[in-house]
Amino acid sequence: MKLRYALAGTLAAAVLAIPSLGGAQQTSTREPGWEFGADAIYQFSKGVDFEGGSRLNLHDDFGVGLLFGYRFNPRWELQFALDWSSVNYDGTLQSQSFPGLSAGIHGDMETFVPRINGVCNFMDGPITPYITGGVGWAWIDTNIPTGQVSVGCWWDPWYGQVCTPYQATKSVDSFTYQVGLGVRWDIGHYSTVRLSYDKSWFDFSKATTTPGLDQIKLGFAYRY
Secondary structure, eight states: OHHHHHHHHHHHHHHHHGGGOTTSOOSOOOOSEEEEEEEEEEEOOEEEEBGGGOEEEEOOEEEEEEEEEEESSSSEEEEEEEEEEEEEEEEEEEOSSOTTOEEEEEEEEEEEEEEEEEEEESOSSSEEEEEEEEEEEEEEEEEEEOSOOEEEEEEETTTEEEEEEEOOEEEEEEEEEEEEEEEEEEETTTEEEEEEEEEEEEOOTTBSSOOEEEEEEEEEEEEO
């Protein structure tokens, strides 16, 4: 928790200090055009309470994201992105029939989040703070089995018939929305580096609240 607020405070201080960097070049390098890039994502731990007293504790973990966007001018951008992460978790399942009975669980869940964001850059120059906000839809595979192990077979062109076991798992989906604060640095005519602190909320139908997940993102993009 302390690390989370320290990083957020450091990023906010950097954002506030940028206008005072008199040596920074102020000529815009962000004419209208396209960007393609990737993000490294660090997600902080989070506890989520559900109906009936059950609880999940999501651990700190890493993820990746792909980004594709269009610049309308030096200030305004529209981004399309896909985030992926595999997050370890543990938790407690509360019995419905016996209030004093509970069971511990642990595992990992995979999350895919396609999203669309609007971006407002505060300054025209190559170094600028920015804010972002948008919406998306999350698909989550909990990797909790929901049935018996089955065997599926297919014909491989090189090996012939190949059979492997598989097992259905519990999946959920959810509307999500996010906001972020970051710093952008355009290097030369084609490269961009971004560092941001984002918060994403997931509208889980069985959760007692709308949990918000905090993330640090470090990204690189190619401009053209």
